[in-house]
Amino acid sequence: MDLSAINPILLIAALMSAATPILLAATGELVVERAGVLNLGVEGMMITGAICGFAIAVETGSPTTGFIAAAVGGAVLSLLFALLTQVTLANQVASGLALTLFGLGISSLLGQGYVGVKPPRMPDVNFGPLSDIPVIGQIFFSHDPLLYVGLLLVAGVWAVLRFTRAGLVLRAVGENHDAAHALGYKVVRIRTLAIMFGGALAGMGGAYISLIRVPQWTEGMTAGVGWIALALVVFASWKPWRVLLGAYLFGGITQLQLNLQGAGVAIPVEYLAMSPYVITIVVLVMLSADKSAAPGSLGRSFHASS
Amino acid sequence: MKLTTLFAGAAVALGLATVAVADGHEKTKVGFVYVGPIGDGGWTYEHDKGRLMVEKELGDAVETVYVENVAEGPDSERVMTQMALDGADLIFTTSFGYMDPTINIAAKFPDVKFEHATGYKRADNVSTYSARFYEGRAIQGHIAGKMTKSNIVGYIGSFPIPEVIRGINSAYIHASKVNPDVEFKIIWVYTWFDPAKEADAAKTLIEQGADVVLQHTDSTAPQAAAQEAGDVVTFGQASDMAQYAPFPRVSSIIDEWGPYYVARTKAVMDGTWESTDTWDGIGAGMVGIGEISDAVPADVKEEALALKAAIADGSYHAFTGPINKQDGSAWLADGETADDGTLAGMNFYVEGIEGDIPQ
Numbered sequence: 001m002d003l004s005a006i007n008p009i010l011l012i013a014a015l016m017s018a019a020t021p022i023l024l025a026a027t028g029e030l031v032v033e034r035a036g037v038l039n040l041g042v043e044g045m046m047i048t049g050a051i052c053g054f055a056i057a058v059e060t061g062s063p064t065t066g067f068i069a070a071a072v073g074g075a076v077l078s079l080l081f082a083l084l085t086q087v088t089l090a091n092q093v094a095s096g097l098a099l100t101l102f103g104l105g106i107s108s109l110l111g112q113g114y115v116g117v118k119p120p121r122m123p124d125v126n127f128g129p130l131s132d133i134p135v136i137g138q139i140f141f142s143h144d145p146l147l148y149v150g151l152l153l154v155a156g157v158w159a160v161l162r163f164t165r166a167g168l169v170l171r172a173v174g175e176n177h178d179a180a181h182a183l184g185y186k187v188v189r190i191r192t193l194a195i196m197f198g199g200a201l202a203g204m205g206g207a208y209i210s211l212i213r214v215p216q217w218t219e220g221m222t223a224g225v226g227w228i229a230l231a232l233v234v235f236a237s238w239k240p241w242r243v244l245l246g247a248y249l250f251g252g253i254t255q256l257q258l259n260l261q262g263a264g265v266a267i268p269v270e271y272l273a274m275s276p277y278v279i280t281i282v283v284l285v286m287l288s289a290d291k292s293a294a295p296g297s298l299g300r301s302f303h304a305s306s
Numbered sequence: 307m308k309l310t311t312l313f314a315g316a317a318v319a320l321g322l323a324t325v326a327v328a329d330g331h332e333k334t335k336v337g338f339v340y341v342g343p344i345g346d347g348g349w350t351y352e353h354d355k356g357r358l359m360v361e362k363e364l365g366d367a368v369e370t371v372y373v374e375n376v377a378e379g380p381d382s383e384r385v386m387t388q389m390a391l392d393g394a395d396l397i398f399t400t401s402f403g404y405m406d407p408t409i410n411i412a413a414k415f416p417d418v419k420f421e422h423a424t425g426y427k428r429a430d431n432v433s434t435y436s437a438r439f440y441e442g443r444a445i446q447g448h449i450a451g452k453m454t455k456s457n458i459v460g461y462i463g464s465f466p467i468p469e470v471i472r473g474i475n476s477a478y479i480h481a482s483k484v485n486p487d488v489e490f491k492i493i494w495v496y497t498w499f500d501p502a503k504e505a506d507a508a509k510t511l512i513e514q515g516a517d518v519v520l521q522h523t524d525s526t527a528p529q530a531a532a533q534e535a536g537d538v539v540t541f542g543q544a545s546d547m548a549q550y551a552p553f554p555r556v557s558s559i560i561d562e563w564g565p566y567y568v569a570r571t572k573a574v575m576d577g578t579w580e581s582t583d584t585w586d587g588i589g590a591g592m593v594g595i596g597e598i599s600d601a602v603p604a605d606v607k608e609e610a611l612a613l614k615a616a617i618a619d620g621s622y623h624a625f626t627g628p629i630n631k632q633d634g635s636a637w638l639a640d641g642e643t644a645d646d647g648t649l650a651g652m653n654f655y656v657e658g659i660e661g662d663i664p665q
Binding site: 007112115117121214219221222224254255270273 | 492497499526
């Protein structure tokens with residue numbers, strides 16, 4: 001065992017990067033669920049975003065354009081879900097699962113010509129002298145822009161949901177769509193927008209994997225991150241800052257267990273491998289001991305006639 | 307994906323079956339069950355190349371179907387059942403985790419022939435086949451031992467099964483032969499294919515000082531991570547991964563399944579198929595060594611090629627004594643070579659490797 005091989009500064013920097021795809025996707029899903037819609041298609045939207053972002057970044061040579069394309073791709077795919085669940089009133093669970101299958105299929109189709117291609121690299125943000133501060137500089141000021149965008153989105157979503165009229169309306173639609181409808185709010189329109197926002201963020205989360213974290217395109221490369229993001233929203237009891245905490249915990253313990261293995265720590269590896277899931281769930285369940293519950297209308301279809 | 311591909315596969319199979327009937331003669335139908343996507347650039351990609359070779363070599367006499375991304379476990383039983391019901395004559399199941407499902411389904415369909423890759427359980431209608439990847443890993447280990455400057459070689463392991471442990475031992479033995487100071491850092495990721503996880507594992511190893519990273523997982527993510535790190539050597543695994551050559555990928559182990567698949571399909575067509583156990587290596591052409599790039603010094607390249615030649619003609623065995631087990635107990639005496647039984651069930655590290663094998 002050689003714990004000195006683990007560099008805590010690099011570990012923290014790595015965990016922030018590892019957590020970002022989950023964070024982006026979960027933040028989007030949180031907004032969707034707060035609007036009363038359960039979209040299980042996160043994995044499908046992520047992988048679609050991963051290939052859209054990758055393809056466009058390669059074609060244009062600009063990672064930024066790639067991320068915009070990923071957001072658009074995820075949002076467009078989510079429109080399919082919106083059409084099924086908001087217009088034709090299809091079952092949300094089934095539609096979400098179908099969206100995942102569809103997304104995995106269409107992404108491998110779109111990605112045919114991109115296997116083995118190297119994407120343009122997104123440069124880290126230049127913080128100038130800030131990044132020269134020992135320890136703190138390397139941990140907080142040495143990342144790609146999308147990581148900070150993720151953090152800003154969490155703060156933004158929290159602030160909008162808590163302090164603005166739009167957030168209040170969104171939550172009202174999620175808690176009781178009939179009451180919101182009676183008050184004159186356009187339930188379907190609001191939900192569709194929320195679904196598109198969730199799709200855009202999931203798409204960006206996927207592109208973060210294909211453009212920054214790995215960076216390359218292979219089929220099925222999101223490998224279940226979307227499902228983790230979905231679970232995280234529930235365990236975080238639909239609160240943005242807890243989503244952030246959960247994502248960082250998950251990313252952190254994932255990285256830590258890899259580091260411990262490399263250092264030759266004699267803990268059975270199976271325990272290390274499952275620890276990110278277990279610890280994240282335990283911590284978030286402990287936090288959710290308060291009275292917060294799921295949005296009242298979560299998963300229920302709405303039609304103005306009812 | 308699993309379901310969609312299954313449905314698509316079933317639909318295609320149905321369509322083809324109708325065509326066959328319309329033609330008036332029955333085609334030999336060969337099914338392939340893949341653990342990853344055919345676009346993984348590694349393991350599954352090479353199996354699918356084998357499938358394409360069957361189609362090319364045997365033409366209209368055969369039709370092939372495949373299902374990709376099949377999870378090891380109950381899902382794979384469903385896929386195999388579906389293939390058998392759709393009239394497959396021969397089914398290749400191409401991952402270690404399909405072993406028990408293959409045996410189960412084979413018992414239900416005695417008329418269908420099964421071929422399981424990398425397993426050890428056989429039946430009258432179940433053959434096993436595998437390649438001696440450890441021979442290739444000996445050559446990689448040799449190059450790794452010569453190329454490392456930090457004397458730390460990182461190794462990304464998938465699952466702690468004999469196949470993977472054998473590879474680690476073979477690589478370590480040959481690395482430490484040319485560089486007695488070499489140290490292996492091993493990270494188990496418990497997946498065959500998860501690019502993000504493999505990339506994280508590679509980055510972790512690099513952060514901990516490894517300047518050569520070997521992998522026993524299927525994606526090219528470790529190569530991408532090494533490329534970003536700048537001065538880290540990697541090897542192609544299962545597939546050539548030449549897009550990362552000449553550096554960081556300096557050589558590779560390539561699976562060559564095609565000729566075997568063609569031969570076995572022919573055997574089914576001729577009615578000469580019987581349950582066998584095939585374990586071929588570099589000599590028989592089942593394991594290929596991808597071009598050793600110019601990033602490797604000429605003398606090292608020469609030694610590696612000499613090693614390859616010696617293994618191919620059988621004059622050298624990758625596990626030749628004296629070799630002790632990790633705990634220091636004797637395993638192979640001077641000049642003794644390991645028998646296939648021990649190799650097939652290998653569950654111990656050789657002396658010099660630190661850490662425990664997860665049980």
